[in-house]
Structures are given as structure tokens and as C-alpha cells.
Amino acid sequence: MTAEAAVFRAEGVGKSYPGVRANDDVSFAVEAGQIHALLGENGAGKSTLVKMIYGLVKPDDGRMTLNGAHHHPADPRAARAAGVAMVFQHFSLFDALTVAENIALGMEYPPPRRELSARIRQVSQDFGLPLNPARRIVTLSAGERQRVEIIRCLLQDPRLLIMDEPTSVLTPQEAELLFATLRKLADRGTAILYISHKLEEIRTHCDRATILRGGKVVDSCDPRAHSARELAAMMVGGEMRPIDRSGRQAGKILLEVKSLSLPAPNAEGTALKSVSLSLRAGEILGIGGVAGNGQEELLAALSGEVRSAPGTILLEDRDLGATPPQARRRAGLLAAPEDRLGHAAVPDFSLTENTLLTAGPRKGLVRKGLIDRAAARAYAEQVIRDFDVRTPGPSTAARALSGGNLQKFVIGREVLQAPRVLVVNQPTWGVDAGAATAVRQSLLDLARGGAGVIVISQDLDELMELSDRFCALNEGRLSDPRPTAGLNLDEIGLMLGGAHGMEVAQI
């Protein structure tokens, strides 16, 4: 790495918050034309670091240089003027405003609106990211919203582009398009700082990786020369414990779903069409598929949020089709939905209160209609301890937890109730490698204990790692299950594409 080619350089940068050293002696450099990954677990200090580069947070010590000049922006405007642009993890868009107005707000000296609209069309054509400047943000999809953010950055002609976990809300196709755009930009000489904890993504697309742990730079490497496993080990510090799949055997059938059909809940939803499956004790059934093919609807039907015809859902020969969620929990059928904040947990409730919401009946936290505070608190503490949820205590509000920690809490709350059958949707979405391994291991341990587990996920690697049998959900239809062992990616691709006839021919 030569000093001349470095667009951005940090030397000994540090930042403290009360009680936390967010960054300590961080040094690294990003070269022109390079896609540079910043890797680390949740809370490793990645976000604080880029906020300092973008002028949102002031470093306590150390120095930064941009194009060889001292870089200490007083606010984001100064950073933008110096040539830094940033795409945020949570969209920084204004829903009620138009695309053009949003872009104008991100520029220092926007041209008159007609000229701006023309330039937006021009740049979006150049990069193959079509966008209508007059549309209001509320009407756009997640991928289109990110396009707005990217074009807002591109119009500033940045020297350094920072992307904070940009793919967590994108479909795989949208993510591919994003990387094609980034590569084009890098080829024009822009330096790109890319934050993510999706290791495969970084391995295929990034030129260089700096690894942060506990606020410090612990390593720097070429990610293409390492396996995802090695990268994860650098992030977590020490070898990742391999997942233990041993000691499970399929027992009797626990859960049977027979020709479950449900109409779409709303205009954007998917109808379930004659879904049938059976799940044995000790087994993990993986359900794959592209988002929006009925995953949420299937989970809602199994959890009891949506009731179905009698005889469609049988738990140990007991008919639960028309049974509400609380009674299903009592019977031993538990579920953890995808959306942690707002669906699986009430954001403003404490963790204790959130445990009560699903664990009340099975753990005896409610007696004669009154809440047993001490028992609820003790159970919340048990979840926090057993699942390594990093939080000050059970009285913390759910919204104060990071995504990964809340996910561990939500899964732990269900697993520790010792369900007969647990259904989870996207159990490790947005969770860092260490936490994801812990969550997966807990599901395997649950199955070893004789429970049945259904894992609905869009992460194929996860499904391959966990499940004994795999089936695909496609436009509300569920394919026949196939044993995971011996299944290759091409076959899975066909299953996801919905080619049911060919599947039969292949067996």
C-alpha cells in the first residue's frame, strides 16, 4: 500500500463515550479505486468510525487525512465539501418529499430543480439505476430507496464513498446490481469504504478488509485470500466453534400440516396454496424461498395469528387449526417471527414485559390473572444469561438493544420454554457471525432434545447448515421436501424457481 495512492487515511483515531471506548487507536488507509471492507461484530465500533469520517461525531484523538490534506470535518456539510459521501444503514430519506427534493437536501449547492431532475435522469441512466425524480419516497421499494441514496452521493462526485450495511434490506438481485454499480464507481477512481458483516459478500466483492474488534483494528487482509470461516475467526477473536449437529434422531411425527390454504391477508400479501408438511421429533425442516413468497403468511398460520380450517394443522394429533396463539403455545407450538421490533417484541416494553407476552402460559408467569413479577424477571434474566444477550438488565426497553442482541433474546425466549415445535422466520437476519452461530446452535440443541424445528430463511447457507430436509416456498406453494444431504445449489435453484415437475423427474 503506497502513501500516494491512499485517498483516505486514519492514524490513531479514538473516541470515547461515557463508559465505553468506541474506537481506540484506529489506523487504516483506503486507496483510490478500491472497495475496502470494514468488518466487525455488532458494537465493534464500525459505525462510530464512519460517523467520524462523515463529521457526525468528533474524534477525541488521532488524525485523519483525505487526499493528503488534514480531514477534521465540523459537520457533514464540511465532510461533503471535502469529497466524502455516505449511504446510511437506516435510510436517511424524507418519505413525504420527492426523489428530487431528497437529493437536493443532500447537496451543498443544488442546481435549479429542472436542471437537477435532468441530471438525476442522466446519472441514473449512466449507472443503470432507473429513477423518476418526481416520485415521492413513500411510493418506492427498498431497492429503489437505496438508489435514491446512491444517486444523491454520485451527484456530488465523491472521492470517498461510505456504505453502512447497504445490503441488509435488499433482495439478492438488488444486491448484485449494487455491487455492479460500486465496481463501476471504483473503476472511475472513487475509493469505497464498505461496512457489512455478510462475509460471503465481502469475499466476492471487496479488495481489502480491515477488521475491527472492541473498537480496535485487529487485522487487515485481502478477503479473497481467506475463507469466510477465517474472516469470522478474525472478527470474533479466536476460532469459531463449529456447529455441533450430532446426536439427533428423527422420532415420531409431531406436527402435520394438511392442505393448508389461506387467502392473501392484503394487497401485498401472498395466498397460501394447499401447503402440506410433516415434521418429526428431533428434526429440523428448512423452508427456503425469495422474500414475499408466503414466508410471513406461513408463519402467521402456524403461530395462530391467522386461523385456518379445522384439520389443517395437527400437533401430536391434536387439531389446532382454529386455535388462537395463546392456546397453541400452551399445547407446545411456538413461533418467532421475522420482524423483531414491532412483531416479536414491543419496542417500548422492558425485556421482562416482553417475556410475559409469549412465555406467560408455559412458564407460569401469570397467576390468577395477576402477573408474577418476580418470576417474569427471573425468566428474563435466564434468557439474558443463557443466550448471552448483552444488555444492562431485564428492565431495559427492547428498542435499546442492538438487532443481534434482540434477536438472541427473541429466540431464547421461545427456546427456553421447551416447545414441542418451534417455527422461526429469518432467525439470523442482520445478526453478526458470532451471534448467528449461537442462535443456530441453540436451534440444533433444541432439536437434539426431541423437539421439532421449522426454519424459514432466505439464507441458503444457513438452511444447508441446519436442516435435515429442505423444501422451497414459491408463490404460496410448498415443494415436496428433499433430504439436505446431497442436495446441490443447482437443484435448489430449480426448487426455488418452482419447477415442481422436473423435481419429481430427478428423484
Next chain:
Amino acid sequence: MIDPLSVFLLLLAAATPILFAALGELVVERAGVLNLGVEGMMITGALAGFAAAYVTGSPFAGFLAAALAGAAIAMLFAALTQILLANQVASGLALTLFGLGLAALFGKPLEGIKAPAMMPGPLRINWIVWLGLVMVPLVWWFLNRSRTGLILRGVGENHDAAHALGYPVHAIRIAAIGFGGAMAGVGGAFISIATVLQWTEGMTAGAGWIALAIVVFSNWTAPGVLAGAWLFGGVTVLQLRLQAAGIRVPVQLLSMAPYLATIIVLVLISARQKYSRRAGRAAPGSLGQNFHALR
């Protein structure tokens, strides 16, 4: 019996206090702040304007003083909500009570005094009525066409995003609150200096609350505010005329009419919004929420 032109001229005058207050509150709410203290700022302006007009003999000096007094008392609300991050609803209600009480206390010596006469403007319509009408396109242009207006709307729509882009959320909101206070002050002073021509305790009689309702009614747009103010002003004038014409309807019902009309229209509009298929809400996204940034 009822001459349309004279009714329209009276309507203009009756609508002016609410028009000013509602235009000011429109800008405040577009910046994401819900200031329920409009009534308190109006009565403060009514008293300060009347006192200054009486002392100097110039009604225009009175309006200037009313704007300053309205902005000054609004700064109290700004300090509470933007610097101390107090709850906006509670602070706004407190501002109304505080303003009403303060004005009643300091207004005692001014009771029974007559306001100085005011030079009428073009077409024999009051200058302040003209000013109010000019403010409608000005506020519209500011919000929809100017760079500062865009930033202000951005702050009101999503203060986290505005902060992330480097805009000073609190400073912009404080400026908006100040403008809202000045506008409410002028609106209040119009009642004391140009309509009633004297000071009486509680003379704004709920106009501030109507102004707040009209901002919602307008879907947070300047032309909508004008329509709302004219509707309220129109029904007010009409019911007065009907009373004068001796129509056989109880006076209480007629006096109720402007408020009733406002409520009915508000209900209709919210019903339409609830059941319409248009994406997104009309209200600013961060309305009424305090902003706190970690540095």
C-alpha cells in the same frame, strides 16, 4: 337583505386573525413542532399591540410590538421544548394558560380605553388584511420553492435524516417557532387594534384553537389555510348577519355555527384521508417529536 360584497369584506376582516395565526402555525408544524400555545401567543400580541398602539398613537407600531411580543413568548416554548426537550403538548398548553393569565394581569389598567384610529389601505380595506393575503403566497413560495423551506420541511419530515445530512434541527425549529409566535401576535393584535378597538380580557375567544384546527384542515398547505380561514370567517359573518336580520333560530345555535362548521369539515377531511388510497400521510413525519442527537 344580505349584500354579498359587504359580507365578503367583513369575511376578510373576520378571517384575518386566524389566517395569521394559522399561517404561522403551519410553518411551525412543517418544521415538526406542535405548538398548542397559539391562543396564548395571540392574546399576548393582542395586549402588547394594543398597549403600544395606545402609547405611541400609531397602530402600525402596535402591530410591530405585537409581532415582537408574540415571538418573545414563543421563545419560552422554544427554550422548553428545543433546549430542555420538554414535552411539546404539555409546554404548548402551558403557554396558552400562561399567555392568557399574563395578559389578564397586565391588561387591567388598559380596560375601557379606545384604540387609535387606523388609516385604511387600498379599496378601503385594512392594511393588515392585505398583509395577510400577501403572506399566503409568500409562505407557499417559501415552503415549496425556497431552499430554506425545503430544509425546514426536511427537518419536519424526518429529523434524524436531516441531522445525519448536517442540518441544525434545533436552530431551524427555534426560528420556525419564533416566526409562528410573531404571526400569532399580529393575528391577536388585529382583534384588539382593528376589530374590537379596545382591550378586554380573553378577547381572542378561542381563535388560536381554531387556527390549530385549520392547519390540520388545510392538509398543511398555505392555500388550504386560506380556505379554512375564509370558511370560518364566512360562517362567523353570516351568522352575525342572520342574527341581525332577526331570523327565528336561537342565538346560541347561530353563535355555535362557525365552530360547528370547522368541526364538521375536519371530520370529513380526516375520514377522507383515512379511507383514501393515496400513499403517505399529510402530516409531517416528525410532528410533535423531540429530537436528541448523540455527539
